[in-house]
Amino acid sequence: MQFTCFLVSFIANMECKWGEVFSFISEGSYPLTLNRGQRQTLRKYAEKFTIHAGDLFYGALPERRAIRSKEEAWNLFKEFHASPMGGHTGIVKTRIAMCSRFYWPGMTADIEKWVCQRTSVHKGVWELIGIDLTGPMPLTSCGNQYILTATDYFSKWVEAFPLKTKTAEEVCQKLCSIFYRHGCPQRILTDQGREFMNSRLCDLLSIQRSITAAYHPQTNGLDEKTNDNIKRALRKLVNDKQDDWDMFLEATLFSLRSKTHNTTKYSPFFLMYGREARFSSEVPVDMPVRFCYITWVCTVFAWKSECIKVLSLYIMLKFQQSRNPTADQDRRSGPWQGHPVLFPVVSLSSSISPCQVLSVVSP
Numbered sequence: 001m002q003f004t005c006f007l008v009s010f011i012a013n014m015e016c017k018w019g020e021v022f023s024f025i026s027e028g029s030y031p032l033t034l035n036r037g038q039r040q041t042l043r044k045y046a047e048k049f050t051i052h053a054g055d056l057f058y059g060a061l062p063e064r065r066a067i068r069s070k071e072e073a074w075n076l077f078k079e080f081h082a083s084p085m086g087g088h089t090g091i092v093k094t095r096i097a098m099c100s101r102f103y104w105p106g107m108t109a110d111i112e113k114w115v116c117q118r119t120s121v122h123k124g125v126w127e128l129i130g131i132d133l134t135g136p137m138p139l140t141s142c143g144n145q146y147i148l149t150a151t152d153y154f155s156k157w158v159e160a161f162p163l164k165t166k167t168a169e170e171v172c173q174k175l176c177s178i179f180y181r182h183g184c185p186q187r188i189l190t191d192q193g194r195e196f197m198n199s200r201l202c203d204l205l206s207i208q209r210s211i212t213a214a215y216h217p218q219t220n221g222l223d224e225k226t227n228d229n230i231k232r233a234l235r236k237l238v239n240d241k242q243d244d245w246d247m248f249l250e251a252t253l254f255s256l257r258s259k260t261h262n263t264t265k266y267s268p269f270f271l272m273y274g275r276e277a278r279f280s281s282e283v284p285v286d287m288p289v290r291f292c293y294i295t296w297v298c299t300v301f302a303w304k305s306e307c308i309k310v311l312s313l314y315i316m317l318k319f320q321q322s323r324n325p326t327a328d329q330d331r332r333s334g335p336w337q338g339h340p341v342l343f344p345v346v347s348l349s350s351s352i353s354p355c356q357v358l359s360v361v362s363p
Contacts, residue, residue, distance in 0.1 A: 021046050022056055058103035067104040076102060077114050091115045125272060126182055128153040130189045131175070133166050134227040138242040147249070148174050151226045152185075155271035156261045158226050160253055162246040229256060 020031050024046045030039045049066065050057050056066035067073045080086045081094045089097075095111045104110075130153065135146035144162035148171060151158050161174040179185075230252055237248040257269045258277040269277040 021049060022051070025049060025051055025056075064099070064101055064103040067102050067107075070104075070110075073102075073104050073107065073110065074114070077111065081115060125155050125157075126152055126185045128187045128189060129185045130226075132190070132224065132227060133163075133171075134231065135163075135166070137245060140243050140246045142246055144246045147227070147230065149226050149230065150175070150178055152268070152272075153189075155268045156264060157268040157272050158230075158253055158256050160226075160230060160249055162249055226256075 020042060023029055023031075024042060030042065034042065048058055050063065052063075056068075057063035058066050067076065076098065077094075078086075080098050081089065086094070091112050094115055095108060098111060099107065129150050131148070131150045133146055133148055137145050137147065139145045140162070142162070143164045146163040146166050148161045148163055148166075149158065150160070159178050161177070163170055163174070230249075233252045233255060234245045234248055235242075237252070238245045254277070257272075258267050258279075260267050264271065267276060269275075
């Protein structure tokens with residue numbers, strides 16, 4: 001138990017605690033603030049370390065360098081995981097690579113937390129969208145030769161626009177069109193293209209922007225997959241010259257939005273609107289659907305309201321119970337028959353006295 005408390009304190013004050021271990025190994029001295037039990041724990045913990053060239057090393061051969069601060073640990077994690085050399089590997093490979101070279105208390109939990117933070121499942125529609133450009137495509141009669149795509153990481157909803165050029169101004173114009181219809185996302189994931197490096201739009205709309213690592217398009221893999229799906233569908237629809245692909249782009253988007261996605265097991269349309277998309281062959285147009293979004297929203301709202309009522313009642317009861325002992329302590333017993341009391345009257349004086357209680361009508 002004492003050793004566990006020592007480790008908890010070590011993790012909270014890593015840089016200071018490493019100094020204590022280093023001083024004990026190099027000089028054999030204890031901090032003046034430690035009691036006998038804490039000194040024994042420090043001595044036991046320090047047995048696992050050695051000093052080489054002014055650095056602390058942990059364990060038997062091959063020794064692992066002790067990391068003295070969380071900031072240093074975080075920088076090493078970025079090198080071993082988030083950099084192009086790190087390759088954005090998963091928890092196991094990142095942990096093996098780092099644990100064979102370095103040591104700090106709680107490093108396994110830190111690595112798992114940091115990897116999960118970077119690859120966490122997004123919990124809402126339009127929380128994170130990936131944006132990418134594909135092209136140049138065959139020049140169409142309208143002068144379009146690029147496609148701008150935006151994919152929502154939660155619902156897998158896809159937006160796409162044909163572009164004549166890939167300048168930052170034209171890209172921003174199309175992005176604004178998306179945001180005016182769906183609202184602003186919390187975060188945007190883009191590559192390092194010059195058309196995306198203009199931060200004016202994100203600053204204007206208070207959107208957080210993340211940039212993929214160079215030569216590592218898999219960071220924005222969902223939108224890269226969207227580009228492949230769009231081009232695969234367009235190849236089956238265009239003419240021999242392939243110069244009319246922009247005429248079929250909207251229909252292709254409808255196809256992607258209305259089909260069940262392998263990851264979510266729902267269609268992007270359903271996750272965005274709470275119902276499945278209707279095709280022109282579905283007659284009558286007002287036929288009942290499997291799921292009524294309005295009914296669902298009303299049910300959830302009523303359930304939340306009932307929960308709030310129950311919670312409020314519980315809080316009030318707890319408050320009353322906490323007040324009862326104090327109220328009983330300050331409470332005075334009522335007057336009894338024959339007791340002298342002050343009697344209020346309507347006058348400048350607050351009361352006249354003495355008076356005598358003749359009878360008690362109510363408690």
